[in-house]
Structures are given as structure tokens and as C-alpha cells.
Amino acid sequence: MSEPNSIQSVLQQLAEAERQRAEPQLSSRQRRARTVSRLAAVQALYQMELAGEGVETVITEFSNFRFDADIEGAPLAEADEAYFAEVVRGVIESQREIDAAITARLASNWRLERVDATLRALLRCGAWELLKHPDTPREVVIDEYVELAKAFFDDAEARFVNAALDGVARDRVAINGAARDATA
Incomplete structure (x- = not known):
């Protein structure tokens, strides 16, 4: 079993990967901000679950206090706060659909409740985006959520995140294709 990578090393790996497959409509700075926002969103969902705090309370806390700090050398100040809030709110608003x-x-x-809370937060954020x-x-x-999983877990969990999110993406494509065929 391998050791989880540091968050800083994961962010460096993501920066290298983004040079190879970039979100075309975003600058490199905007892509980095999205990556940091994704990390913060996972942390926010984890905090909400463990502390029982509401979505707006956690978003406000991150905006007022957390985005001025670093996590293992990764500056959260680089986050796109609006995107962070969109992900966190979106996951909560669509949680039934996402969990299904x-x-x-x-x-x-397996039931989703049996999955580790951090892993659940990673999967929910990734599924919401998909x-x-x-x-x-x-x-x-x-790729982003697999790399983030590597910051918290070993390779087995990262492969699980990859397989689960790939399956969610394929299911979405199959459903959308079937819907288009039905209306044609």
C-alpha cells in the first residue's frame, strides 16, 4: 500500500496534467483556481457532514477565514470562491440525484453510507460536476478528483474514484443519448 501524496504534490501533478488537457475556455490561472476550489469543496462537504453545519454557514466560514490560509503549502487564496460555492451548493441541492x-x-x-466521509465528498463533488x-x-x-483522492488515500481509493466517476459519466452519456433518441 502506498502513502497518500501531500496536497502540494497533488496540486503540482494537477498543474502538469492541466497543461496537457486544459479546460479550453479557461486561462492557466483560472484552471488552478478551479483545482483549489475543488479541494476546498471536498473539505467543506466533509466538514458539513462531520460537524452537522449548514451549507451557507460553511461557505461563509471558508470565505471569511479559510481562503486566507494555506493547506500543506497549497494557498487556498488562489481558489475561485464563486466556483467553490457553486459546487458546494450544487452538491447539497442535487444530493439525491448525485447519491443515486x-x-x-x-x-x-455496498451502501454509500459505508464509504469513508472524505471519499464520499470527493465522489459527490465529481459526480455533481459530471x-x-x-x-x-x-x-x-x-482526473482532478482522482488526483485529489491521491492526497488523502492510497492508489486503491484513487482507482475507485476513477472507476466510479467514469461510470457516472458513462451513465449520463447513455441517459442523454437515450433522451435525444426518444425526442427524434
């Missing part, structure tokens, strides 16, 4: 999409990709004897933010290429979303 993720659950469809779990082994038949389902509700189709202008972001699916490869970007999956």
Missing part, C-alpha cells in the same frame, strides 16, 4: 448516480456504481452489497456542469470536459473532472 454514485450508488449505481457501487458494488451491490452531471450538472457538462461544459467541463469529463476527463478534466475525473
Whole structure:
């Protein structure tokens, strides 16, 4: 079993990967801000679950206090605060749909509640982006959350995130294709 990578090293890996497959409509600075926003969103969802805090309370806390700090050398001040808030609110607003999409990709004897809270937050953020933010290429979303998983877990969990989010993306494409065929 390998050791999780530091958040700083994961952000460096993501920066290198983004040079190879960039969100075309964003500058490199905007892409970096999205990456940091994704990390913050995962942390916010984790905090909400463990502390039982509401979405607006956590968003306000991050805006007032957390975005001025560093996490293991990764400056949260680089985050796109609006995108962070959009992800966190979006996950909460669409949680039933997101959880159903993720659950469809779990082994038949697993429930989402059995998945580690951090892993659940990663999956929910990634699934939200795949389902509700189709202008972001699916490869970007999956790669970003897999790399973030590596900051918290070993390779097995990162592969799980990859497989689950890839499945959610394929399911979305299949559903959208079927809907287009039905209206044709």
C-alpha cells in the first residue's frame, strides 16, 4: 500500500496534467483556481457532514477565514470562491440525484453510507460536476478528483474514484443519448 501524496504534490501533478488537457475556455490561472476550489469543496462537504453545519454557514466560514490560509503549502487564496460555492451548493441541492448516480456504481452489497466521509465528498463533488456542469470536459473532472483522492488515500481509493466517476459519466452519456433518441 502506498502513502497518500501531500496536497502540494497533488496540486503540482494537477498543474502538469492541466497543461496537457486544459479546460479550453479557461486561462492557466483560472484552471488552478478551479483545482483549489475543488479541494476546498471536498473539505467543506466533509466538514458539513462531520460537524452537522449548514451549507451557507460553511461557505461563509471558508470565505471569511479559510481562503486566507494555506493547506500543506497549497494557498487556498488562489481558489475561485464563486466556483467553490457553486459546487458546494450544487452538491447539497442535487444530493439525491448525485447519491443515486454514485450508488449505481457501487458494488451491490455496498451502501454509500459505508464509504469513508472524505471519499464520499470527493465522489459527490465529481459526480455533481459530471452531471450538472457538462461544459467541463469529463476527463478534466475525473482526473482532478482522482488526483485529489491521491492526497488523502492510497492508489486503491484513487482507482475507485476513477472507476466510479467514469461510470457516472458513462451513465449520463447513455441517459442523454437515450433522451435525444426518444425526442427524434
